[in-house]
Amino acid sequence: GFAAALFLLPTLALSLLPTASLPPFLAGTGWTDWLHRALIFLVVSCPCALVISVPLSFFGGIGGASRQGILVKGGNYLEALARTETVVFDKTGTLTRGTFEVTVIHPQQLSEQELLELAALAEHFSTHPISLSIQAACRPAPDPARVTDVKEIAGRGVQAVVDGRTVLAGNQKLMDQFQISFEDRCRHMGTIIHVAGDGEYAGHIVISDQPKPEAAQALSDLKAAGVRRTVMLTGDAEPVAKAVSAQLGLDEYHAGLLPGDKVDQIETLIAAKKSKENLAFVGDGINDAPVLSRADVGIAMGALGSDAAIEAADVVLMDDDPAKIALAMRIARRTLRIVYENIVFALAVKFACLLLGAIGMASMWTAIFADVGVMVIAVLNATRALYTKDLVRKSQP
Ligand code: ADP
Ligand code: MG
Secondary structure (H helix, E strand, O other), X not given: OXXXXXXXXXXXXXXXXXXXXXXXXXXXXXXXXXXXXXXXXXXXXXXXXXXXHHHHHHHHHHHHHHHOOEEEOOHHHHHHHHOEEEEEEEHHHHHEOOOOEEEXXXXXXXXXXXXXXXXXXXXXXXXXXXXXXHHHHOOOOOOHHHEEEEEEEOXXXXXXXXXXXXXXXXXXXHHHHOOOOOOOOOOOOOEEEEXXXXXXXXXXXXXXXXXXXXXXXXXXXXXXXXXXXXXXXXXXXXXXXXXXXXXXXXXXXXXXXXXHHHHHHHHHHHHHOOOOOEEEEEEOOHHHHHHHHHOOEEEEEOOOOOHHHXXXXXXXXXXXXXXXXXXXXXXXXXXXXXXXXXXXXXXHXXXXXXXXXXXXXXXXXXXXXXXXXXXXXXXXXXXXXXXXHHHHHHHOO
8 A cells, every 4th residue: 555655645735736728837738738748647546456466466375375274363464474594392292292191100118009099180170181191090089079279380390189198290400499309210212201290300201292294394394495593492301302303303302391482582583683584483382471572473283272272373274284384484485486586577567557557659548558457467377376286296196
């Protein structure tokens, strides 16, 4: 609209005032020929080709993306996606499946089943992927009426009262927070959930999560789509982060982060990049909402993601497939290319017709072509943004 107004106003003044009044005034010739030229100017300078085709291209791009399960919350985010150079990922649920399996149970005094039951009860009201897997592993499901006073401690774990005992379940940071001593001797690979009852260490449960099958491909697709830096941020422990990062081929990772640390990391990364390059953050959890809104483009996993993450995000991937990020970038780039094509084409034809009109070589038919003809061609070109099938195949060789 703005570009159109810029284009319209000077030509209005140009066409009506000097073209129609000056030459006849100076040369003393008839008015009608010059009035005709002024009208041709007016028709040619109508900006409707731009006014209609630019938003239409963006709608097309958004529509095409949504057919691929990618919801983009506005044309400006397509523009931002096209210029994304850094992509930052949350680990759990974004790069990994987020469906953990309990692999090892190491109790202190209790039996394995008792420890699992204690953890499952404490975790009963949490919707964290870790919590869901512990609950799923505990069969038969214990009675939730035994649990009261549940408190979720973001990035650490949960605290709850089970059968009158205060139970903690979470990572090493949680144990440190409540000054519970334990020996960290577990050699098993995975995320370790420590459990304590009434201030006494009760044992730990090891659960492991697998990277999503599409994740490695998704990361190499991003590199091919022009992303220069991929980073993983996680609240999980260093060894797990290192293994996942190496397996998927990320450029860097930062482990052991609390939700607030993730925001700090994003701030550092944003400060390090050039101002014209964008940073995208991809996440799924409630804790990710502040980071999602701080990034230039926030991308949320729609199926596994929390409502807060989906709300805070600019782009939502409905099927949690990280490969869709590179696809979204390709759709965004093509949409912008179509927009530029239309702008350049419309302006070029219109300026050519204005020149011809000024020297009296354009008829009203030329003017009508420069107006309606250019508009129809630009609109047809804009509809190309809707078709995204050809872009999909590239990501699945
Ligand atoms: P990520 O950054 O990998 O998505 P989160 O920030 O959601 O992970 O969680 C970070 C860490 O906090 C987990 O790896 C886990 O150790 C601990 N944690 C968080 N929520 C829970 C929970 N409900 N039960 C046990 N541990 C938890
Ligand atoms: Mg997460």
